[in-house]
Amino acid sequence: MVVKYQYAEPTFSAKGTQMRDILANYIAVVSRRLPDDVTSKLKELAKVEVDPLQELIYDTMKENQLLAEKMKRPSCQDTGALQFFVKVGAKFPLLAELNDILKSAVYRATKEAPLRHNAVETFDEYNTGLNIGNGIPSVFVDLDGDSDRCEMYVYMAGGGCTLPGEAMVLMPGQGYEGVVRFVMDRMTSYGINACPPLLVGVGVATSVETAAMNSKLALMRRVDSVSPNANAAKLEHLLEDGINNIGLGPQGVGGRKSVMGVNVVNTARHPSTIGVAVSTGCWSHRRGLINFDADLNYDLPYNKGVEL
Ligand code: SF4
Numbered sequence: 001m002v003v004k005y006q007y008a009e010p011t012f013s014a015k016g017t018q019m020r021d022i023l024a025n026y027i028a029v030v031s032r033r034l035p036d037d038v039t040s041k042l043k044e045l046a047k048v049e050v051d052p053l054q055e056l057i058y059d060t061m062k063e064n065q066l067l068a069e070k071m072k073r074p075s076c077q078d079t080g081a082l083q084f085f086v087k088v089g090a091k092f093p094l095l096a097e098l099n100d101i102l103k104s105a106v107y108r109a110t111k112e113a114p115l116r117h118n119a120v121e122t123f124d125e126y127n128t129g130l131n132i133g134n135g136i137p138s139v140f141v142d143l144d145g146d147s148d149r150c151e152m153y154v155y156m157a158g159g160g161c162t163l164p165g166e167a168m169v170l171m172p173g174q175g176y177e178g179v180v181r182f183v184m185d186r187m188t189s190y191g192i193n194a195c196p197p198l199l200v201g202v203g204v205a206t207s208v209e210t211a212a213m214n215s216k217l218a219l220m221r222r223v224d225s226v227s228p229n230a231n232a233a234k235l236e237h238l239l240e241d242g243i244n245n246i247g248l249g250p251q252g253v254g255g256r257k258s259v260m261g262v263n264v265v266n267t268a269r270h271p272s273t274i275g276v277a278v279s280t281g282c283w284s285h286r287r288g289l290i291n292f293d294a295d296l297n298y299d300l301p302y303n304k305g306v307e308l
Pocket residue numbers: 076077078079158159160161193194195282283284
């Protein structure tokens with residue numbers, strides 16, 4: 001017999017409740033308002049396309065965004081599985097409550113935003129109907145010494161844009177040419193599924209999980225950002241050219257540009273392996289960033305002018 005997922009909201013401290021409510025509001029904002037860098041990149045790419053079909057698609061995206069804001073509805077019907085990438089110091093006062101705060105924030109935002117119910121319990125094959133479940137939302141924590149701050153990326157991982165994701169470990173002799181081949185293979189076979197123009201995140205590290213995490217962190221960077229490593233920056237540039245030349249265009253109907261950008265995140269690796277992974281963000285790339293101090297003052301670097 002399947003024992004269904006049950007959720008009872010915990011009781012939080014006053015500050016925990018405050019943080020939960022701020023985050024629930026912010027998740028709703030992220031669901032309907034694209035980050036500033038994505039909005040301006042879409043405008044820029046729209047100007048590059050000259051044929052009526054591509055123009056129509058970019059106009060439709062623009063109108064979609066205006067209506068999402070006006071009607072307070074999500075930018076896309078697929079509001080994704082929520083993922084949080086958190087950098088938090090040991091002295092942040094709500095560290096112990098953080099996991100529970102995030103789950104409760106998603107639960108609340110799901111009702112209030114509203115968000116689509118995207119939590120299906122694997123093997124038991126039922127939707128919890130709550131948008132949370134066992135291990136979802138996903139929370140990835142990077143400890144930041146004894147800082148009292150918390151910096152958090154909020155990401156809505158949609159089905160289509162998650163689909164091209166893949167990781168593998170290359171033989172060292174395959175070199176960084178192998179990385180290019182891997183990414184291009186993935187983009188030519190599955191890139192179209194992810195509602196282009198894409199943000200392509202490439203991770204390079206030792207193993208599948210370290211490369212995969214880097215590829216996801218690459219999606220958290222701004223679309224126009226450049227890797228601080230000169231060779232990684234060159235790889236970003238070359239991959240961007242290569243993927244644009246596939247000619248996916250907006251929504252895969254063909255066009256001059258396939259990507260909003262390519263971001264590479266690399267960490268040191270074992271000498272005998274090259275772990276590589278690719279993750280993709282779609283045109284409706286809903287990721288946010290919220291930075292809290294110990295008193296829960298916050299800023300929203302990706303959403304200028306937004307107040308929660
Ligand atoms: S890929 Fe993005 S825009 Fe396309 S359906 Fe999925 S979430 Fe929506």
